Amino acid sequence: MLHMVRPLELLYPQREPAALRPAATVLLLRDSSQGLQVLMTRRSLTASFAPGAYVFPGGGIDPTDAQSHAQARRRPRQSDLHLTQAIAAIRESFEELGVLLARHADGSLASAADIAALDRQQAFAPQCAKRQLLLAADEVFVLAHWSTDRDLPRRFDVPFLVARMPPDQTPVADESEQFEPVWVRPEEALSRHEAGEFFIVFPTIRTLERLQAYKLVQEVLDACAVTDEPLWTSCPRAGWLAGKEARYMEHEAPFGELALTCPDGQIVHTLDWQTEQPVALLKNVQRLTAPNPGVMTGPGTNSYLVGDPHSGYIVIDPGPADLPHLEKIWRAAAGQIRMIVCTHSHADHSPGARPLQALCEVRPPILGLPSAATANASSQFTPDRALAHGEQLKLSQHTLQVLHTPGHAANHLCLVLIEDGLLFSGDHVLNGSTTIVNPPDGNMTDYLDSLDLLAKACEQLHIEFILPAHGYVLGFAPLAIQQLKAHRLKREAKVVLAMQALPHGTLQDWVAHAYADVPPRLWPVAARSLQAHVERIQSMTSNHG
Numbered sequence: 001m002l003h004m005v006r007p008l009e010l011l012y013p014q015r016e017p018a019a020l021r022p023a024a025t026v027l028l029l030r031d032s033s034q035g036l037q038v039l040m041t042r043r044s045l046t047a048s049f050a051p052g053a054y055v056f057p058g059g060g061i062d063p064t065d066a067q068s069h070a071q072a073r074r075r076p077r078q079s080d081l082h083l084t085q086a087i088a089a090i091r092e093s094f095e096e097l098g099v100l101l102a103r104h105a106d107g108s109l110a111s112a113a114d115i116a117a118l119d120r121q122q123a124f125a126p127q128c129a130k131r132q133l134l135l136a137a138d139e140v141f142v143l144a145h146w147s148t149d150r151d152l153p154r155r156f157d158v159p160f161l162v163a164r165m166p167p168d169q170t171p172v173a174d175e176s177e178q179f180e181p182v183w184v185r186p187e188e189a190l191s192r193h194e195a196g197e198f199f200i201v202f203p204t205i206r207t208l209e210r211l212q213a214y215k216l217v218q219e220v221l222d223a224c225a226v227t228d229e230p231l232w233t234s235c236p237r238a239g240w241l242a243g244k245e246a247r248y249m250e251h252e253a254p255f256g257e258l259a260l261t262c263p264d265g266q267i268v269h270t271l272d273w274q275t276e277q278p279v280a281l282l283k284n285v286q287r288l289t290a291p292n293p294g295v296m297t298g299p300g301t302n303s304y305l306v307g308d309p310h311s312g313y314i315v316i317d318p319g320p321a322d323l324p325h326l327e328k329i330w331r332a333a334a335g336q337i338r339m340i341v342c343t344h345s346h347a348d349h350s351p352g353a354r355p356l357q358a359l360c361e362v363r364p365p366i367l368g369l370p371s372a373a374t375a376n377a378s379s380q381f382t383p384d385r386a387l388a389h390g391e392q393l394k395l396s397q398h399t400l401q402v403l404h405t406p407g408h409a410a411n412h413l414c415l416v417l418i419e420d421g422l423l424f425s426g427d428h429v430l431n432g433s434t435t436i437v438n439p440p441d442g443n444m445t446d447y448l449d450s451l452d453l454l455a456k457a458c459e460q461l462h463i464e465f466i467l468p469a470h471g472y473v474l475g476f477a478p479l480a481i482q483q484l485k486a487h488r489l490k491r492e493a494k495v496v497l498a499m500q501a502l503p504h505g506t507l508q509d510w511v512a513h514a515y516a517d518v519p520p521r522l523w524p525v526a527a528r529s530l531q532a533h534v535e536r537i538q539s540m541t542s543n544h545g
Helices: 080-097 112-117 124-130 186-194 202-211 217-225 255-261 323-332 353-359 444-461 477-501 507-514 520-544
Strands: 020-032 035-043 058-060 102-104 133-135 141-147 155-164 178-184 232-234 237-241 244-248 279-282 285-289 302-308 312-316 337-341 366-368 392-395 398-404 413-417 422-426 465-468
Touching: 020 080, 020 217, 035 080, 035 186, 035 202, 058 080, 080 124, 080 133, 080 155, 080 178, 124 133, 141 202, 141 217, 155 217, 178 186, 186 202, 202 232, 237 255, 255 279, 255 465, 285 323, 302 323, 302 398, 302 465, 312 392, 323 353, 337 353, 337 392, 353 366, 398 444, 413 444, 422 444, 444 477, 444 520, 465 477, 477 507, 477 520, 507 520
Parallel strands: 020 155, 141 232, 312 337, 337 366, 422 465
Antiparallel strands: 020 035, 020 058, 035 178, 102 133, 141 155, 237 244, 279 285, 285 302, 302 312, 392 398, 398 413, 413 422
C-alpha cells in the first residue's frame, strides 16, 4: 500500500534514500561438538561499509554471475534470481576465503588440487569451467533478505544465503577485504559483541539471534528448503532511545512509529516514553501520554490531539482525571480545543473529559457513546452528544470518521483520520499486547466482528497506520489486524482444548492450560478474556445444538 499521509503533514523535509546495490552474503555453517557454528570474518578498518565489523562473507553481484547459470547445479524450484545470488555467494566465498562450493560431474567435491589451481584474482567461472567444475548452487539456500537501512549512505539489497561448509577445506582470508576468519557459535558471537569484543552490525545481530534456534546445520537447510524463499525480509528503521541510535525490524514495536514520522529513514524521532511534553507524530497529530503506566496501561494512556493552530484541535481520549496531564493537553492546543472524543468509558480514558472541558474558555462538546447498562460502576460515562457509526467530525482539512467497534467495551469506538489514513484504535488494537475483553461489557464475538469491520475500513479508507491508546504507532495496519484476529482465534482453540481436557474445571483450571505461555502473575487478568472466550464457545455450541 502506498504511503497515504499527506506530504504537507510530514514533520521533516524528505530526501531520497541512496539507491540499493544488489549483493549476496553467505553463512557457511558446520556442526561441532559445541553445536552449530558459522564462519565470520573481520572487515578492513578502511572498508566503506561496516569497517572493522565481523561479518559473513559476501559482496556485490557481478553481471558474470547471471551469465554462469549453465555452469551451476540447480534445484528444481530454484528461481533464476536465487540461482544468480547463489553463484555470487559461491564466487565471493572463493575470492575472499578460498572456500570452493563446487562439484565434479561425478558429484565429488572440489579437491585441494582444484582450489590450488584456481587464481582468486582471475575471472572465477571460466577457471571452474576449465577444470569441469559445476558450482554447487543447489546446495545454497536463501535464509533471509535484507535491504540496508534507509538512513545509510551506502545501501545493499542482499539475500543472506546458507550452505554447509565443505569438509576438508580451510578458509584463508584474502587479507585485503576480509581478515581473521573465525568459526563461532551464534550465542558466543552475540555475547562477545555485548562485551564489546566482537563488533557486529544490526542485520548480523538479528540473523545470529535467529540462528540460535537451530542445533544442527541440516535443521537450518531443511527450514530454508520448505519454500525456497526467505524466512524473513527486512529493511530496518532507526530512532533515538536513551540517547543512542536504536534499530528495529518490521515486527518490532517501534517500527510503525518510525515509518510514520520518518518515512525516508532519517534518524530524528525520539522513542523514549515521557509524560511532560507532547510528541509530534505529524504536523497535525500530537500524542501526550498520561502518567499512569502499569500492567494494564503499558507506558500510559495516549491522549491524541488532531488539528493545527489554524483549525483548532480535537482531543481523543483525555485520559484519567489527572489535572497536570489535562493542563498539558490544554497548553499543547493553546486552549483551542474544539471537541473532546472518548473512545470508551474506562477509567483511564474518559474521566478527564469534564475537567478538560472546564479548562476551556469556549467549552468544547464531549463526544462518544454513553456507557451501556453492562458497564461497571467505575466506567460510567455520558457524553454531551452521542456519536453515530459512520459520522464524520470535521475541522478544516482534518476529518475524523467514527466507527462503532464494541468488544473491549460495549460503547467502544475508533476514529479514522480520512485525509492521512490513520486509525485511532482506542483499546481495540494495542501495540505490544492484546486487549482485555471483560464480560459482561466486553464480548468476544463483538470484538472479533469489530476486527472484521476495521479490516474492511483499512481497505476502503486506505488506512496504513494505527495509533493505539497504549504503545507506539503500529504500521502495516491491515496485517496487524489480521494477525490480531489470528492470535485471538488461536487462543480460543487453546481454550476449547482446556475445556475438553477438564470438562468440569473452573476458569482458574482452564486458564492454566490455555495461557500456559503467559506468566502466572498475569493469569487473573487473562481469566477475564478467557471467560469471554468461554461465553462465545458456549454460545456457538448452543446455537449449533
